[in-house]
Amino acid sequence: MKLIIYITIILSLCGIHISHAINDAGNINEISIEAHIEQLYIELENTKAQYQEKYTLISVALSEATQGIKESITTDQKLYWLLEKDQLKEERERLELSELSDLSKIRYIKGLQIIKILYEKTLALDHHFASVSTFREINKIANPNNYPEFKNIKETIGVKADKKKGFNLTNILGNNIYASVAHSFISLFNNEATSRTQKEESLKDVECILDFTLRMHNDLNTIYFETVFLQKSNENIMGELQQLFIDFTKPIKYRISLKECRNSDDWDNVRDHLDTYLEALNTALADDSKRYKAHKMQINLEFPIDRLLQFITQYNAFIDQGAKFYEKFGIMLNSYENETQCASQIPVEYKKLKESIAVAIEKFNTAYKPVEINGSKMKEVLYGLNEYD
Structure with a gap:
């Protein structure tokens, strides 16, 4: 079952869905991000439930061993139950490590998927800012x-x-x-x-x-310069995201940048590196003498997730800021009180700018804002945190 889970998640990383839902054009139908995360949440819960069943069996066996020690009459009987209890404790410890490893793998793969999605969003934002902040067009209608x-x-x-x-x-x-x-x-x-x-x-x-022009000159220039500021901020976000990808893929020894990976569609290679890492981790988990190595490898999977959560907070703050800026832009552009009276002489670029700002406001609240990675459920998916525990 665990192998099926791993394959399912890894394939989802590269945009390959198990159902192979292919349309007439031969392209794979993509599920929504919300549905993707919901499926992952279910996978995590199923994994926890499977391990809980094993914990329950061990717990019952430990109770029997404890009772057997109490009821032992001979030394041999007591020794048998003591050895049985020690073996059960060791089995429980291995089970705990195995569970943490399985959950870490799933969260790690999801982290890569989220990085991929966020990068597409920042690229879309960069394209948008570049189209709005063309000084030649702003200057044309403001002078x-x-x-x-x-x-x-x-x-x-x-x-x-x-x-x-x-x-x-x-x-x-x-x-x-x-x-x-x-x-x-x-x-x-x-x-x-x-x-x-x-x-x-x-x-x-x-x-x-x-x-x-006299009424709107200052407002149009404000829109231009503040859009340039947002574009620079978005470039910083992209830089942070690219560095995050480097940190994230360092444990699995994938050395290609996020930009190059995306441009060359190299996600299969990322999967291959991850498979190699997971095989080494499984080997270490099976060998008691390599317990420390397995623990270290597991931490290497967990640590980048913490960095991702920090980046998500930063990204959301930037999107909130951008949404407020664009709401202000919308108010500025709609403040021209003689628009109806002068409709025939107002430049087409002004109307297009208004439409672009209106669309951007909607996108900041939907497409750009990663609503799916907010809230307690996403924290649990990524980091195993449940505020009700």
């Missing part, structure tokens, strides 16, 4: 100098400007949103060659553009 209508007015004003009274801005100030708008207003109002009607028409052509 009126990038709108053809405003450029036309500036050119018209320049042609009709009084050469004696007028002046031109430097390149630096000419690209500054506030200096450029102020200069254009001053030049337009002081231009005697343009009638009042023409001035009002010119303003009407760009009123929505100026209103939008």
Whole structure:
């Protein structure tokens, strides 16, 4: 039964399901993470139950041996029961080591699976941040100098400007949103060659553009810079995750990085290294003279799990932070009060940005947030902790 459990979990690590549920295209249907963890939880509980049955049998036998010692009449009888009791205690100790080993193996393999899943999430986040934090697009919709209508007015004003009274801005100030708008207003109002009607028409052509960019300029820049900050934080998370993978696979002597493993789909090789390690552990467990070696090998499987739990806390904190940032972005983008009135002149990029932020908020609360690795059940799955014990 234990062999079946090991094979089942190891195959799940590489995305191969025992049911071989293959669709018409030949791809394996993936179960949800929640279902995967629930199945693993059941496997752990079944393993514990199987060992509990063996503990019960040993406990009954120990009680019989104790009673036999008390009721022994001859020395030979007492010696028999004493030896029987010692053997049962040694058997119980071996059983405890075997149970810890089996549970550690299952948790270790699940830890690898979680690392794999979290890496995919951080890659998706990195792609998202890169798409949102494109400065060229943000700058395009935040600066009126990038709108053809405003450029036309500036050119018209320049042609009709009084050469004696007028002046031109430097390149630096000419690209500054506030200096450029102020200069254009001053030049337009002081231009005697343009009638009042023409001035009002010119303003009407760009009123929505100026209103939008002047109101939203700071908010759009805030979204850009804070998204860059989140992207850098996500890069740090990815670095931590890659280091965690190195620490995690060090005991089984797998030396390839997480990035390379993922890109080359090398999970079968990870499985092979793990199989080799488990064979050595089983050999050590069966030999009383190698009891210390087996204990050390088991600790080497347990220790990376502790690191994984620490990383999960760090990852969740980052996702919570990102969700709050994006909720703020959503409020900023929805704060433009003249959106309906100026709908025809608001750039398409602004609407796309709003849609992207709305989708991101939803993903931060679902796809990116690893809900399945929170709570007491996940702690028990990974670390054997049960708050009700």
